[in-house]
Amino acid sequence: MDARFLGIADLVEAPSVAVVVDVMRAYTVAAWAFAQGAEKIVLAESLDEALALKARHPDWVALKDGPPAPGFDAVNSPGLLRSVDLGGRTVVQKTTAGTVGALAVKEASLVLCAGFVVAEATAQLLRTRGSDRVTFVVTGEDGQAEEDLACAQYIARRVDEAGTDAAEFLRRAAESRAAAELAEGVRQGVHPDDVALCLELDRFPFAMVATLEGALMVLRPVSPRNDSGGTGS
Structure with missing residues (x-):
């Protein structure tokens, strides 16, 4: 597989297949939301859009980075979200980097959103789809986030070498600036x-696929074993 690793600002054209990586914490949180029963996640372009969607759909769960804020139901923390029952609910997510990255490649034929918690499922789906060329979007720190790059490189390696050891990649993520800022x-x-939750390897058995549904970019869990999507290249 031909893999490219780019920051959001480096995306000059829509790739055919994109894997958008945000380990700490957008796509770890998204995976936990699905594990807690969420049906889908709408990726909002702005806080105002997230609040507008929430106003139109009061039963939706609005989630953002940073501290709690009026109009939002939750924050972008897997540790806080893991105790929330989201059975059948729609989540609206707006984060600093992760959601921005997905929206930047919304025209791609296949968009996967990933972190370490869904790494193997993501690699499996790429193998199933026969994706020859994949652009990994390193969302954090203008494309320099070590945890996102490490995860992206690990998934890329797993596509071609199923026995790849995760230890070194997880170590890089654990020593990243984002990890230090969260811990401190x-x-x-x-x-x-x-x-610790962001560094749980393969916690969940599903990949996460984002598609345009009308005007909205919507994220859903997909089991690689039951995937019936087309082939990307």
């Missing part, structure tokens, strides 16, 4: 378990 309380809306 620099960021708000944080649970003490967030870093």
Whole structure:
């Protein structure tokens, strides 16, 4: 597989197949939302759009980065979200980097959103789809986030080499600036378990596919074993 690793600002054209990586914490949170029963996640372009969607659909769960805020139901923390019952609910998610990255490649034929918690399922889906060329979008720190790059490189390696050891990639993520900021309380809306939860390898058996549904970019869980999608290249 021919893999490219780009920051959001480096995306000059829509790739055919994109894997958008945000380990700490957008797509770890998204995976937990599905594990807690969410039906789908709408990726909002702005806080205002998230609030507008929530106003139109009061039963939806609006989620954002940082501290709690009026109009929002939850924050972007896996440690805090894991105790919330989201059975059958729609989540609206707006984060600093993760959701921005997915929206930047919304014209791609296949968009996967990933972190370590869904790494193997993501690699499996790429193998199933026969994806020859894949653009990995490293969302954090203008494409320099070590945790996102490590995860992206690990998934890319797993596509071609199923026996790839995750230890070195997880170590890089654990020593990243984002991990330090979460652990030290620099960021708000944080649970003490967030870093550990973001570094749980293959916690969930599904990949996460984002598609345009009307005007909205919608994320859903997909089992690689039951995937019936077309082939990407």
